[in-house]
Amino acid sequence: MICLELEQHLDSYLDREIAADSAAAIREHLRTCLSCRQRVADREAVGRLVRSMPYYEAPDRLHVHLSTHVRRARVARHLFAWAAAAVFVVSVGGVISLVRPSATGDDRTAGDVVDGHVRSLMAGHLFDVRSTDQHMVKPWFLGKLDFSPPVVDLASAGFPLVGGRLDYVSGRPVAALVYQRQQHTINVFIWPTLSDRQNIGAWTLRGFHVRHWVRDRMSHWAVSDLNETELSEFVAALRRM
Amino acid sequence: MPSRVFEETVLPHLNAAFNYARWLTRKDEDAEDVVQDACVRAMRFFSSLRDDDARSWLFAIVRNTWYSRVTRRGAINPLPLDMTDDPADSAPNPEARLLQQHTVARVRDALEQLPVEFREVLVLREIEGMSYKEIAAVVQVPIGTVMSRLARARDRLSRVLKSSPAAMERAR
Numbered sequence: 001m002i003c004l005e006l007e008q009h010l011d012s013y014l015d016r017e018i019a020a021d022s023a024a025a026i027r028e029h030l031r032t033c034l035s036c037r038q039r040v041a042d043r044e045a046v047g048r049l050v051r052s053m054p055y056y057e058a059p060d061r062l063h064v065h066l067s068t069h070v071r072r073a074r075v076a077r078h079l080f081a082w083a084a085a086a087v088f089v090v091s092v093g094g095v096i097s098l099v100r101p102s103a104t105g106d107d108r109t110a111g112d113v114v115d116g117h118v119r120s121l122m123a124g125h126l127f128d129v130r131s132t133d134q135h136m137v138k139p140w141f142l143g144k145l146d147f148s149p150p151v152v153d154l155a156s157a158g159f160p161l162v163g164g165r166l167d168y169v170s171g172r173p174v175a176a177l178v179y180q181r182q183q184h185t186i187n188v189f190i191w192p193t194l195s196d197r198q199n200i201g202a203w204t205l206r207g208f209h210v211r212h213w214v215r216d217r218m219s220h221w222a223v224s225d226l227n228e229t230e231l232s233e234f235v236a237a238l239r240r241m
Numbered sequence: 242m243p244s245r246v247f248e249e250t251v252l253p254h255l256n257a258a259f260n261y262a263r264w265l266t267r268k269d270e271d272a273e274d275v276v277q278d279a280c281v282r283a284m285r286f287f288s289s290l291r292d293d294d295a296r297s298w299l300f301a302i303v304r305n306t307w308y309s310r311v312t313r314r315g316a317i318n319p320l321p322l323d324m325t326d327d328p329a330d331s332a333p334n335p336e337a338r339l340l341q342q343h344t345v346a347r348v349r350d351a352l353e354q355l356p357v358e359f360r361e362v363l364v365l366r367e368i369e370g371m372s373y374k375e376i377a378a379v380v381q382v383p384i385g386t387v388m389s390r391l392a393r394a395r396d397r398l399s400r401v402l403k404s405s406p407a408a409m410e411r412a413r
Contacts, residue, residue: 011392015366017373046399049348050367058259062273066255066280070248073284115248122252206249 003029006036014043063123071115075171109221110203110210112170117187117208117223120167126178126185127163137164141175149175149190150218157237159186169221179234186224186234193219200235204228211235247287250295251280257296257369258303264364265307267353279306297371300379304361351401359394366391 006026012018013026030037120126129140138151144166153161159179167176169189179186193214201212209231211222222238224231258279262272279302290298352360358380365371365379373391377384 011395012373012388015373015391017388042399043395046395046402047367049344049402050352050363050398052345053349053352053364053368054345055256055368056260056263056269056272057256058276059269059273062259062277063252063255065277066252067248069281070252070284118248 003033003036006030006033006039010039010043014040014047060124064119064125067119067123106201106212107203109170110201110212111205113187113189113210113221113223114205114208116167116169116176116189117185118206120165120176120178120187121185126165128165130163132161132163134161137161137177140164141166145173145175147175147192147218149177150216151177152238152241154179154234154237154241157234159234159237181224181226181230181234184224184226186222186226186231188238189221189223191219192217195219213239215239247284250290251283251287251299254296254299255280258299260368261300261361261364262303262307264352264360265304265357275303275307275310278310279303282306294375294378296369297375297378300365301381304379304381348402351398354401355394355397359390359397362387362390363394363398 006013006029009018009022009026013023016023018026030040129137131137131140132153132155134151134153138148141149141151141164151161151164155161159181161177162180163178165176165178167174167189169191172191174189174191177188177190179188194217195214196217197212197214199213201210203210203212208223208225209228211231213220213235220238222231222235224234226234255276259272259276262275262279263269266272266275279299283299283302286302352363355363361380362376365376371379373384373387376387380387382390
């Protein structure tokens with residue numbers, strides 16, 4: 001190994017893009033050649049400087065814009081699928097009923113709720129109103145929604161309220177309340193419903209747990225990456241209030 | 242192809258795509274436009290994503306989007322043949338020299354002055370940690386070209402920075 005050879009392989013050596021035996025030969029050479037060691041050190045310093053550069057992050061509005069764009073495309077595709085299904089049903093003479101069990105609607109909503117949760121975290125748009133005071137969060141929704149969501153703090157149960165925001169789920173404006181448990185965020189989406197569901201629905205989608213219940217004609221959807229036990233605890237605490 | 246899968250495979254690389262676009266364009270607004278266009282294209286061509294390297298795939302689309310914009314505008318400077326034109330240290334006054342000791346600003350300026358073909362391979366290699374093969378996929382050149390561009394890019398950058406020893410010293 002002579003210095004000229006090292007010069008040729010300097011970059012692929014530093015980038016670990018060189019065969020193991022060549023790398024070993026270079027290391028061997030470096031043990032004895034001070035000037036090549038210097039050359040390697042200089043080269044490494046250049047790399048370090050580039051790595052010290054600021055990482056430019058996409059602005060929030062770009063995250064939001066693209067998520068919305070993706071959602072719209074999905075809705076359009078769903079509509080198309082339903083239209084195609086309807087045409088099919090009509091064409092076979094209406095023998096097959098389009099009526100599907102109501103669970104399917106909830107399944108879709110659970111998916112939308114998870115989307116909403118992920119979007120709020122990805123876009124860094126968790127709050128419109130940041131407050132641990134339920135008496136500040138509740139009035140904030142006044143005039144922004146055609147209903148008044150129940151807002152309670154659960155700090156006493158270990159789930160402090162941290163804020164609220166306006167969101168869209170399944171094509172309608174909803175209230176989103178944000179609770180915290182250590183580093184985990186819990187989004188609770190609330191909107192009025194005609195359903196009088198008695199039990200609690202549960203889903204696990206893409207690693208997120210979803211719980212759904214109805215109380216006082218308000219549909220509640222809680223979603224989080226929190227483990228199932230603690231999320232159930234949270235839901236129980238919220239339903240007790 | 243359901244867009245939910247798009248959200249999970251492509252959108253997580255949005256910040257990285259923006260960082261790359263920002264280094265290509267050197268302007269926030271331009272980077273934002275490029276990434277937005279690129280993502281809309283990526284959605285349309287999502288079914289063409291064969292392997293699971295969504296990042297390289299998205300970066301290649303970002304690059305194509307950027308490239309077609311600059312060539313349409315006629316704003317691209319082709320890679321200069323003469324590599325000896327060092328942007329020399331032309332800052333004789335003490336104030337400017339002091340400014341140069343701010344490493345980050347100095348290195349950023351030096352990087353931004355590099356021809357984009359050199360700048361991008363450095364960003365992809367050092368900041369994104371991509372392999373030569375991945376860089377070749379993004380830039381759409383042979384691996385050998387990636388290697389020689391990286392070597393020349395580092396030569397150039399260190400020559401520029403040697404006029405500012407403080408930066409090099411701090412990196413060591």
